[in-house]
Amino acid sequence: GQNIDQPTEMTATEGAIVQINCTYQTSGFNGLFWYQQHAGEAPTFLSYNVLDGLEEKGRFSSFLSRSKGYSYLLLKELQMKDSASYLCAVSEGNKLVFGAGTILRVKS
């Protein structure tokens, strides 16, 4: 089985930095993904970690510690359009298992 936990909601200010944490317990692990999802739309891929450490991709970075079952997504220079749900997902076997998502509200 699997258990993926992330905060339900976060609020941050435009131009700031925000870190969204994710902890997971899974019986098989092939990698950890972060997706962005706007209301009524499909999840869109942000980042992927399979090894420990930090992956940087523009304003977005993601970190993974496999021994701790922990990841975070870091968003820098927040923009209003970053207001969305951020989904942590674990690749387990051949399927992707999602957490409940963190609703991020960016205020001006």
Added chain:
Amino acid sequence: EPEVTQTPSHQVTQMGQEVILRCVPISNHLYFYWYRQILGQKVEFLVSFYNNEISEKSEIFDDQFSVERPDGSNFTLKIRSTKLEDSAMYFCASRPTVFEWFFGPGTRLTVL
């Protein structure tokens, strides 16, 4: 850039009716998936399909659900007798051999 497509974008049906949701995965992908997301809830795995057969299914995917790849391009999800609780967004996804999932835009199913 190739993308996964889904039709229809919105389907309204009466409880007890059959619905078929359609997906066209990316052409050279090997693994196909259906996920659903009830409003306000998380994205849930339904079923994975590989080499023309179901490779894994969740507890949600009971006898009312079936999947088919009737030709070389389409991938369908059938719900035989819809229930109110089947109302959700249904996302199709596909991936090549590497672990990179590509999601379609979704079909919003409303059961009245």
